[in-house]
Amino acid sequence: MPVMELTTWAYASIIIIACASIVIAIGFVFLVKALLQNTQAIQTAVSRLDKNLNILLESVQKSIEDVNVITHRVSEQMDRVESIVDNIETATRDARHSVHMVNSTVTPMLANAHSIMAGVKKGVDTWKAGAAEKVYEPEPPEQR
Incomplete structure (x- = not known):
């Protein structure tokens, strides 16, 4: 009988090992299934x-394009301002x-003209003064 008992123990061991293998296989199936679900979730998240x-x-590219347009406009305005400043500087230099x-x-011609006019005025005043004396001098009585 001991041989039979060994066989029963052998069958029992085989059954236990088979059940454990089935449980481990089911665990692996659930693990693989969970990994696949996580992989799909990761793929969805990556997508x-x-x-x-x-x-x-695209938004950053649009912003960069807008910044480039603004920079170009500012550069044009700066060129215009520099041109205006140059024109003002030239006008100031000309003035x-x-x-x-x-x-x-x-100014020297006006000073000379002023001197001449002062001389003419003095001459006219002197002439008027001389003419006034002659006009208002009583005439000597006529001798008959």
């Missing part, structure tokens, strides 16, 4: 991330030159 990243990159020319040519 959403890729889509959102593309939207973000200073004109004032210098007036001071060096017209």
Whole structure:
């Protein structure tokens, strides 16, 4: 009988090992199933991330284009301002030159004209004074 008992123990061991193998296999199936679900969730998340990243990159590209347009406009405005400043500087230089020319040519002529006019006025005043004395001098009585 001991041989039979061994066989029963052998069958029982085989049945226990088979049951444990089935339980382990079922555990592996659930583990693989969970891994597949997690993989699908990760793929979905990566797909959403890729889509959102593309939207973000398009937005960044649009912002960069807008910044480039604004920079170009600012550059044009700066060029215009520099041109205006250059024109003002040229006009100021021309005005200073004109004032210098007036001071060096017209002012002496006006001073000379003023001197001449003062001399003419004095001459006229003197002539009037001499003419007034003659006009108002009583004529000597006529001798008959």
